[in-house]
Amino acid sequence: MIRKIILLPIIFTITSCGLNEISEQPTDSPNIRERQIAFKVISGDIKELKDILENDKIIDKEKLKTTSTQLLKHANIPFEYFGENDKGGHSRPNIWTQNDTFIEERNKFIAAVENFNQDIQKEEIEKARTSFGNITTTCKSCHDLFKFKTN
Numbered sequence: 762m763i764r765k766i767i768l769l770p771i772i773f774t775i776t777s778c779g780l781n782e783i784s785e786q787p788t789d790s791p792n793i794r795e796r797q798i799a800f801k802v803i804s805g806d807i808k809e810l811k812d813i814l815e816n817d818k819i820i821d822k823e824k825l826k827t828t829s830t831q832l833l834k835h836a837n838i839p840f841e842y843f844g845e846n847d848k849g850g851h852s853r854p855n856i857w858t859q860n861d862t863f864i865e866e867r868n869k870f871i872a873a874v875e876n877f878n879q880d881i882q883k884e885e886i887e888k889a890r891t892s893f894g895n896i897t898t899t900c901k902s903c904h905d906l907f908k909f910k911t912n
């Protein structure tokens with residue numbers, strides 16, 4: 762009798778772990794928070810660049826160059842935190858079922874950031890205004906497909 766009582770919770774634990782795997786329940790992986798922070802850092806770079814390009818009467822080219830280099834460095838970081846066990850957060854589950862499309866969206870975003878950075882480093886400011894718009898288009902495109910709305 763005593764043995765039965767002890768065994769039951771153990772069996773229950775084992776079966777519920779199995780079920781979680783099959784039904785692909787969202788996890789509470791710490792990587793979710795890591796990627797959210799990394800996206801917020803990118804968002805900060807974007808705001809800084811937007812502010813200079815739209816509001817500054819005299820464009821500080823050096824500041825543009827350093828911020829653009831910073832964005833280039835930050836751009837890949839969130840995508841290191843989308844492993845098999847990192848489902849959840851504001852990420853839609855189709856990131857994992859349509860992963861090829863997600864990777865295409867990521868590549869379009871990285872390419873847009875690289876193009877913008879080239880324009881900035883060459884001090885082609887008017888061209889950079891257009892390539893900056895292309896970056897924000899890729900943010901929205903990926904969010905529409907793969908991120909739950911947060912407001």
Ligand code: HEC
Pocket residue numbers: 793796797800801803804807849850851852853863866867870896897899900901903904907908911
């Ligand atoms: C390839 C897809 C993809 C691209 C490109 C992308 N994002 Fe996201 N972003 C996501 C996903 C997915 C999340 C949700 C992360 C989570 O909570 O799991 C997210 C989350 C965020 C967040 C955190 C707040 C929230 O609503 O969860 C911010 C801020 C953000 N993105 C800004 C940006 C900006 C700015 C760009 C472009 C400069 C960008 N993202 C480009 C997919 C993308």
